[in-house]
Amino acid sequence: xxxxxxxxxxxxxxxxxxxxxxxxxxxxxxxxxxxxxxxxxxxxxxxxxxxxxxxxxxxxxxxxxxxxxxxxxxxxxxxxxxxxxxxxxxxxxxxxxxxxxxxxxxxxxxxxxxxxxxxxxxxxxxxxxxxxxxxxxxxxxxxxxxxxxxxxxxxxxxxxxxxxxxxxxxxxxxxxxxxxxxxxxxxxxxxxxxxxxxxxxxxxxxxxxxxxxxxxxxxxxxxxxxxxxxxxxxxxxxxxxxxxxxxxxxxxxxxxxxxxxxxxxxxxxxxxxxxxxxxxxxxxxxxxxxxxxxxxxxxxxxxxxxxxxxxxxxxxxxxxxxxxxxxxxxxxxxxxx
Amino acid sequence: xxxxxxxxxxxxxxxxxxxxxxxxxxxxxxxxxxxxxxxxxxxxxxxxxxxxxxxxxxxxxxxxxxxxxxxxxxxxxxxxxxxxxxxxxxxxxxxxxxxxxxxxxxxxxxxxxxxxxxxxxxxxxxxxxxxxxxxxxxxxxxxxxxxxxxxxxxxxxxxxxxxxxxxxxxxxxxxxxxxxxxxxxxxxxxxxxxxxxxxxxxxxxxxxxxxxxxxxxxxxxxxxxxxxxxxxxxxxxxxxxxxxxxxxxxxxxxxxxxxxxxxxxxx
Numbered sequence: 001x002x003x004x005x006x007x008x009x010x011x012x013x014x015x016x017x018x019x020x021x022x023x024x025x026x027x028x029x030x031x032x033x034x035x036x037x038x039x040x041x042x043x044x045x046x047x048x049x050x051x052x053x054x055x056x057x058x059x060x061x062x063x064x065x066x067x068x069x070x071x072x073x074x075x076x077x078x079x080x081x082x083x084x085x086x087x088x089x090x091x092x093x094x095x096x097x098x099x100x101x102x103x104x105x106x107x108x109x110x111x112x113x114x115x116x117x118x119x120x121x122x123x124x125x126x127x128x129x130x131x132x133x134x135x136x137x138x139x140x141x142x143x144x145x146x147x148x149x150x151x152x153x154x155x156x157x158x159x160x161x162x163x164x165x166x167x168x169x170x171x172x173x174x175x176x177x178x179x180x181x182x183x184x185x186x187x188x189x190x191x192x193x194x195x196x197x198x199x200x201x202x203x204x205x206x207x208x209x210x211x212x213x214x215x216x217x218x219x220x221x222x223x224x225x226x227x228x229x230x231x232x233x234x235x236x237x238x239x240x241x242x243x244x245x246x247x248x249x250x251x252x253x254x255x256x257x258x259x260x261x262x263x264x265x266x267x268x269x270x271x272x273x274x275x276x277x278x279x280x281x282x283x284x285x286x287x288x289x290x291x292x293x294x295x296x297x298x299x300x301x302x303x304x305x306x307x308x309x310x311x312x313x314x315x316x317x318x319x320x321x322x323x324x325x326x327x328x329x330x331x332x333x334x335x336x337x
Numbered sequence: 338x339x340x341x342x343x344x345x346x347x348x349x350x351x352x353x354x355x356x357x358x359x360x361x362x363x364x365x366x367x368x369x370x371x372x373x374x375x376x377x378x379x380x381x382x383x384x385x386x387x388x389x390x391x392x393x394x395x396x397x398x399x400x401x402x403x404x405x406x407x408x409x410x411x412x413x414x415x416x417x418x419x420x421x422x423x424x425x426x427x428x429x430x431x432x433x434x435x436x437x438x439x440x441x442x443x444x445x446x447x448x449x450x451x452x453x454x455x456x457x458x459x460x461x462x463x464x465x466x467x468x469x470x471x472x473x474x475x476x477x478x479x480x481x482x483x484x485x486x487x488x489x490x491x492x493x494x495x496x497x498x499x500x501x502x503x504x505x506x507x508x509x510x511x512x513x514x515x516x517x518x519x520x521x522x523x524x525x526x527x528x529x530x531x532x533x534x535x536x537x538x539x540x541x542x543x544x545x546x547x548x549x550x551x552x553x554x555x556x557x558x559x560x561x562x563x564x565x566x567x568x569x570x571x572x573x574x575x576x577x578x579x580x581x582x583x584x585x586x587x588x589x590x591x592x593x594x595x596x597x598x599x600x601x602x603x604x
Contacts, residue, residue, distance in 0.1 A: 011469050011489045013392035023391035026398055026503065033506045040513075041544060044536030067537050076533050 046079070051096040052137040054078065056111050056123070058145060061091040063121025064113070070095050072125045077101035080123070093123070093143070106132040114146040361568070365586075369564040372494050373556065375486070381495075386487045393492035397458045398500045402507070405453060409508035412449070413441055413515040421520055434520060434531065438538045441512045443547055443602070448595055450504035451554035455562070455587055458500050462493035463562035464580055470566070471576070490563060497559035505551050543602055550598040557590045 016022070042048065054070070061083045070078035078097035086092045097105065109127040116122075123143070135141075169176045189199050194207045201207045249255050375381050382390060417437050424433035466489060469475055478485035513535070521527035539547070565583035 011465060011474065011485075013389040013488075013492065014396050016392055016395050019388070019392045019395050022395045022399065026394055026499070030499070030503045030506065033503075033510055037506060037510060040532075040535070041539055044532045044539065045541075046536060067540050069533075069537065076530070076537075079537070 046096065046098065050099045051078075052099055052102050054095045054097050054105070054135065055138065055140040056093040056095060056113075056143040057086070057140060058091045058093060058113055058143045060145065061093065063115050064091070064093055064123075068121070068123060070097065070111075070123045070125060072101070072104045072127070075101075077104060077125070092140075095123070103134060104130075105135040106130065107135060108132045109135060109141070111141055111143045112146060113143045365561070365564050365568055368567050369560040372490070372560050372563060372567075375491055376494055376498065376559075381487055381491050385483070386491060389488050390492040390495050393496035394499055397462070397493075397496040398503060401453065401457060401500060401504060405450070405504050405508060406511055409446060409449070409511050410515050412445070413512040414519055416441055416445070417516045417519040434516070434534045435538055437516050437520075438513075438535060441516065442509050443538070443543070444595070444599075446508045446512055447505045447547075447551050447554055448591065450508055451501050451558050451591055454497060454501040454504060455558045455584075455591075459493075459497040459558050459562045459587075460580065460584060462497065463566035463583065464576075466490055466493065466563065467566035467576065467579065490567070494559045494563050497563075498555045501555035501558045502551065505554070546598050546601045550594060553594045554591060557587060557594065561587045561590060 058064070064080060064083045066080055066082050068080040069076035070080070078095045078101070081094045081096050083091055083093045104127055105125055106127050106129060108129045109125050112124050112126070114122050114124060168174055171177065186199055190196055192198060194201075194204060197207045197210060198204060201210060247254065420437050420440070421430070421433045424430050424436070469489070475485040475489065478488060517527065517531050521531070562583050565579065565586065
């Protein structure tokens with residue numbers, strides 16, 4: 001560096017080697033950063049991207065501000081430039097849509113302006129038919145509004161009604177307090193001398209009756225136990241009786257032996273009966289033959305009868321002939337006067 | 338009843354003190370304006386002053402660059418993580434990046450850069466000049482026919498301004514890169530959305546306010562301490578008191594600029 005003086009002076013510039021180059025580099029760094037920041041800003045503002053205009057018509061511009069995004073499937077594809085009032089009082093929202101993203105907007109696209117409870121207003125585009133005709137530049141479309149905060153008064157009204165109902169239920173003379181009071185009475189009676197029985201019957205007298213019934217039932221059960229003991233004795237006697245009967249029936253000199261002998265005799269009787277029946281069968285065979293003969297004879301009686309009847313008719317005819325040829329034959333003809 | 342003597346002197350003091358304060362402020366503003374005019378004057382950068390300015394730029398700015406770059410990267414990383422994690426907790430991730438850009442790039446980083454330059458560059462430089470003036474060390478410059486204002490004072494003013502602007506711009510760029518990497522990682526997938534979000538935040542009005550704020554921060558940091566150093570204290574107070582007063586004055590000015598920018602952006 002060049003120092004105008006030969007001797008060092010107070011606060012004289014520091015002797016830094018290559019100071020001009022370093023200072024130039026710092027300046028280059030500063031201007032490079034400024035230039036990069038400026039280009040980035042222009043790029044981010046869409047200065048280098050061609051856009052097309054879309055006009056959305058709404059009835060209210062509340063929540064709409066320049067710089068808001070128009071999103072399609074969550075991706076920003078356009079930006080609100082400004083909102084203005086139209087001649088008919090409606091709101092015109094002017095949106096610049098990037099031309100490279102404008103292909104997502106079609107003639108059939110629907111635009112919504114949604115306002116949630118949390119966060120800002122959002123403009124969204126929905127395209128159902130992607131092969132419909134593309135949206136032209138400067139297109140004017142209505143926008144559907146959805147305002148969650150508009151539901152708040154309705155919800156508050158419902159909550160108020162609910163709270164009123166709750167207050168009515170829980171006030172001192174309300175049904176809930178009455179129920180609690182009765183429950184308290186019931187609990188006191190449960191803890192009383194009659195306990196749950198008193199609660200179930202509702203009065204001490206009825207509870208007393210039930211307790212008396214239980215006591216009587218206990219007595220009855222005692223009697224039933226005595227009866228059961230008697231029945232036990234009877235059963236023992238019956239057991240002995242059955243033992244005796246068994247000996248009488250199945251013993252060596254019991255009824256069973258006699259029955260066996262009788263069965264032998266019955267078998268012999270049956271043999272004789274079978275022989276008699278065979279003879280009867282033979283008689284029946286003969287009777288069957290007789291029957292057959294009678295049937296054939298009966299069959300021959302028909303023609304015989306026919307012959308007899310023919311003979312009789314001929315005899316009758318002969319007698320008639322005799323009457324006609326006989327001199328004393330009567331005039332059989334009836335003459336009318 | 339006639340007012341007593343102490344009452345009269347108190348009333349006179351009540352009138353005199355604000356008047357003196359206003360006169361000093363006006364004097365200070367006048368000196369700062371003169372320095373500003375000198376700064377934009379091409380004659381201030383001609384030889385032999387150009388070399389002195391280049392020397393101060395290198396001496397004052399170069400040592401700060403690496404440290405402040407690391408600091409701003411760390412600060413950006415921490416604040417971005419806090420904001421993004423909080424936004425995820427409340428399901429407001431779509432606003433996280435906008436909040437990060439608004440908070441860091443628009444507000445914190447320029448203010449931090451201005452404060453750093455004020456404390457590391459501007460205040461020590463102004464203290465040097467003030468001490469030299471008190472000791473009459475600038476007289477040899479005049480004796481040799483060199484204007485000490487151009488040779489001693491202006492390089493320090495220009496250096497303060499340059500450092501403030503460079504650190505603010507550099508740390509803003511670093512913050513943008515760190516915030517993107519923190520949220521999207523080493524992937525270009527989020528770049529279109531990020532660029533879009535940046536453009537959404539930096540509307541023309543916000544950009545102008547940001548530019549003006551950074552410029553005013555730099556001017557305040559460069560000019561006010563030096564104007565205080567060139568001011569002759571009528572009360573002849575100690576050097577430490579004068580420096581503290583200069584620091585307070587600078588901080589109040591920076592705060593007022595910040596409040597004004599906030600009011601411009603959000604009111």
